[in-house]
Amino acid sequence: MGGSKQAEAAGVEEEAVAVPLFERKEARFRSLNRVFAFTIMVGICCIWFYRLTNYMPTAAGTSTTGGVRRWVWIGMLMAELCFGVYWILTQSVRWDVSYSHPYKDRLSQRYEDKLPGVDVFVCTADPIMEPPAMVISTVLSAMSYNYPSHKLSVYLSDDGGSEFTFYALLEASHFSKYWIPFCKTFKVEPRSPEAYFALNSSPQDTKFVQEWLAIKKLYEEMKERIESAIQRGKIPKETKNQHKGFSEWGPHTTKHDHQSIVQILIDGRDTNSMDNDGHRLPTLVYMAREKKPQWPHNFKAGAMNSLIRVSSEISNAPFILNVDCDMYANDADTVREILCFFMDEKEGHEVAYVQFPQNYDNLTKNDIYANAAFSTSGIELAGAGGYGAAFYCGTGCFHRRECLLGRKKSKGYKAEWNVETKNNVGRSVGDLEEASKVLASCCYEKGTQWGKEMGLIYGCPAEDIVTGLAIQCRGWKSVYYNPDRKAFLGVAPTTLDIALAQHKRWSEGMFQVFVKYCPFIYGHKELKLGAQMGYCVYLLWAPFSLPVLYYVIVPPVCLLNGVSLFPQVSSLWFLPFAYVFVAKNLYSIIEFLSCGSTFKAWWNLQRIWLIRRTTAYFFGFLDTILRQLGLSQTKFSVTTKVVTEDVSKRYEQEVMEFGSSTITFTIVSTLALLNLFTLIWGFKRLVLDLDFKVLEHLIIQIVLCGLVVLVNLPIYQALFIRSDKGSMPSSVMFKSIVLVSLICLIPVN
């Protein structure tokens, strides 16, 4: 009898193990996709062949050839080689697209009482660009995850070293006692109070009107206290006297110069610190690692590494979630979903991290700055995930602590998440804080492997990508997970300046990764070829700005000189050019629409694509070269998350923001004007001179200019028509006109 029961139990277990906690599904239309890609590839080869065999461009109507023209032609060949190679790279992340689906109910059935601890890291760097009220909304959203509170710890790293951020977090720790039970009782979503009240401006559900009104009032009062303290530049005296933490800030404390500060605001072990419903609270810790002016602090990577150490002293959870301070948790069940990947009996042991896409809650309908990156998060990242090599993208990523710490994957490795290796048993809060401060000091890492073999890797503004690559090269797999309900929502750049600054950092950072850790060499053994290529789609943004620049400058200049660079319309060689162009764009439109966006958004993306490549990526390229020569240092310019009302109104109306006189905007308008002038000139010759030879030879160039002009329409508007504060300053216009005139004088013979 007893024996059969045992066998039964074993049977249940076996069955449970047979059903996986997550599944992978292939994307639809794979074969169709591959056939289509093949036809485009044939077209590209024809274009290359044409360039190689028709060596010399001829001036329309003549057959004389000059030295400059030969170089122009070689330039075209190089540019088209680059475009072709890049296109091939982009196919690698479309080849094996698959989507992962976790089953969180199975997880609860199997492991509800054995759930592991999870540490959440939130990073902030500047109280002005990242307002404390926004930061704590993110913190609160993480604290109220639908997960056992005593297994959850939230750490805020404040590189701004700001008393106000600390004050805000202290306020949040009080507010959480009401907020967490409110969220859990009424199952509200999202659990960032700011986002929740923005979405629900009046209580619809009559059942909890009372509670709703009360909690809203509490929240607004808290926000008011925080904001007025910042406005006055002073924290209320009573508050300051009440909490010992404030004594860490003296009159000489600055962002760049202070001792380490670690304050445990809620000790999750403490059975006296309960929420309003008598449940335990998650641990909440404030950390500002030590800063010294002469000591490099390695930006976010440095902050993360301090967090890894400090948290290992306090909670030491086996899994770590990292979010940027603007990326609030939008789905209360995310932690449970993610554990399905790590705890799956069959494949879970190989997984080092699970990455979510970056999503934003302030996008406009047609996404004027192309922040949403639909095809990237909808397809390309899933494509990399298909090779088991999802990229680590900084925010919205769950890590296995051991892997972040530099552990190599060994044969037969089995993770033991339920063994609690806590360092904090029997130690007082004060004791833990003191020990943590040492771990967060500047000199702690001296002579250690931190920043090299351990933790996030230093020396690169794309610390995330390089760290992910390193983890994969140690033998681990990673998963990309893009659920229907977005897991994290953040603040997307709302001006062109901010958007380009971010892309410049990314392109520069990623190109550095290419130079220092080229995936083809570094990942040769551990990564599949597709994944190696997939990395390069991003790592090569910066250098691929050069062919784009070439293509928007040289063909128009040649057009002005009457030099034809493309085959005649009547020639058979015209076909591959036309096919590749039409097919590629059609493909991209279909892909874009299938990811749920609008045609107009795709069109906006083309403009931003052009602007990014001719400015941000170009600068990223130059800076990487300078850095390699030792002439410049790694920087990390934090993305501003707040703008003035005026600016944000234009963003809402999808009007592009220029307004300042910068080199970037001068380049943007110079290129736009150059193409406009040439187009007008082309038309003039066509219409006034009735010169059909021109049409025959130069039509592709005219069309090219025409497209650049079309896509740039908002730029002309900003230059000549608009008069608001966000329009293009006239100084930029004058500079561009002078530059265009100079370019037009370049003879091509």
Ligand SMILES: O=c1ccn([C@@H]2O[C@H](COP(=O)(O)OP(=O)(O)O[C@H]3O[C@H](CO)[C@@H](O)[C@H](O)[C@H]3O)[C@@H](O)[C@H]2O)c(=O)[nH]1
């Ligand atoms: O010295 C610093 C600089 C930045 N940060 C934090 O890093 C995060 C990302 O910075 P942000 O300015 O928002 O950059 P984004 O371009 O939006 O960030 C993306 O790209 C970065 C790499 O370039 C990654 O670090 C981020 O995780 C990823 O979301 C923010 O929470 C910052 O507070 C720090 O903690 N310390």
Ligand SMILES: [Mn+2]
């Ligand atoms: Mn950000």
